[in-house]
Amino acid sequence: MEKIWANSGDSHFLEPDELWRDSLPPRLAELVPRAERDPDGQWETVHIDGMSFRRKLPTGTAKEFMEASNRAPGARDVPLRMKDLDQEGIWCEVVFPSLGMWSSSFRTPEVLREALRVSNDWAWETIEKGSNRLIATAQVSTLDIDDAVRELERVAEMGYRTVFLPVSPHPLQKDYHQPEWEPFWTAAERAGIVLAFHIGTDPLDLSKGASAGIVYRGPGGAVLNYTETTFGGQRAVVKMVASGALDRHPDLKILISEGGATWVPFIADRIEEGYRQHAMAVRPKLSRSPREIIYSQVYASFQHDQSAVAAATYMGYRNVMWGSDYPHMEGTYGHTQETLHGLFDGVDPAIRERVTVGAFSELFPGMPPLPTGVPA
């Protein structure tokens, strides 16, 4: 069977558990997330910035799920990771953090700012310098926009090409469609930084305890909760378009990772209709059509979606990008070739090249080419 090589617009790395605690001064280290087990081994307590959350450790099916999510040998080791990628047929990757997913749980701006700075320095040394096939995503505080601008400019100077953003900012901060974010969009465009939103990162205000976030219980709960994580990425795009942020910054590119791709033509339709039919109430006016803005500045990654390739083939949306989600449970680790053949066998070679390599290379130029003699 022919080996299909593909770049991934969505992968993850597990940082050392004690990265923040070992690198920050004690007064800040005390506030970053840390977990400890009860003596009975059955419960774990997570302490975050003055709050504590205790949970029963998973057993049975839940434990198997968690172990499977982090089962890949290269989840936390670059040399082992490259072996995994070669075996799976994954060439270059956008690599998201793991610890940083807890950023919305911080309450103290200084702690978040310094913790993310530590993460960025670590990821640069470990991931970016670890292989020229890996693109590390830097992290910025969405609790303090001035901090976000300063850190984005610092990491851009280091050489970072992309910054991870949660699909909504910190619960204590204004939302992305508000003018307070304008300096950040300006800084990202000026620095040529791609803003990489990852679905499932809706910030939870854990200070609200059990009522935090949208959580379904009862019949269908698992699928409802999983599907719900998709919508935040779509909302982020609507905010960036409707507020005029992408229109004012035509060189700013954004990536929505793991959320599928077929929703992009759909959401462009909805925004077009709203913009046209509610024209008397629409502010700000845009200099380009919403569809033109989205199709030229928004990229979207998927892993298994059967309809995603059709978005590129039949709907005129070319910024469709495949992603492995390595090493997560929802990803393709262990069956990447089967997935890629299922998606691309019989597909126009030009579309296959665009989705597996071309869109990625357009967003992140200068990455090493596929192994010689191996077709995309």
Added chain:
Amino acid sequence: MSEVLHDSPTDFMHEMAMSSMACVAQSVIPNDEGAYTVACSCQLWETTAATREDGLNLARRHTGSIQ
């Protein structure tokens, strides 16, 4: 190693929700009165504590982990 810190907070909350109404998670959160509100995922138990450690011990008693 910590298992929970490599979940996202969303995964963390969803996992709690999968055990509907069961005592699988408790939160100890500062409140406006200078104390801590302690609540359980069973949604039937909520109390206050003077300190975070007191709150955690109340949670442990609630789940039968200590007497």
